[in-house]
Amino acid sequence: MARPLRIEYPGAIYHVLSRGDRREAIFRTEADRKLFLNLLDQTCRRTGWQIHAYCLMDNHFHLVVETPRGNLSTGMQWFLGSYTQRFNRRHRLWGHLFGGRYKALLVDGRPGGAYLRRVCDYVHLNPVRAGMLGNKEKVHRFRWSSYPRCSPPLAPPNITTPCRPGSKAAEGPYTKRGCRAGDCRVQLVPS
Known part of the structure; x- marks a missing residue:
């Protein structure tokens, strides 16, 4: 039986997730995570x-x-294929890295809609649910999430968000209440 086609249209917002084959690690080193974000940046530009x-x-x-542009499938094919090739080369492996097809759940992103914010909160709170952060550790200190990008001192130089000081959005509501999860649109830019 054929796989169902993905729903794609210009302006669509998706919650995309994918696991390692047999639930094995897809990030073994910090360099793997940096490579993933670099390729995500390239995918965004493409x-x-x-x-x-x-x-x-x-x-x-x-x-x-x-x-x-309604091009999720094309972008994900290049992105995951490129990451898998480089990961396998780096670790002297071959074959599949990801277990099955990635999941892409449509998100209602209408202005003023609370669902997009909830999905972003869910994504940012993943390290807490997984027990990767201790009781005293804060989500904003988890380096491999976009949440710290709303907190300029912790943000790496290759990530920028509308809530950074000096951005147009920083002159608006972000200056008084700070940036909450779901308020930001993360843009990956070359370092």
């Missing part, structure tokens, strides 16, 4: 995607992706 949130766990990842 496809016009906008990233609302992401979180890299050990054996899976979550993305909240907006596709202005």
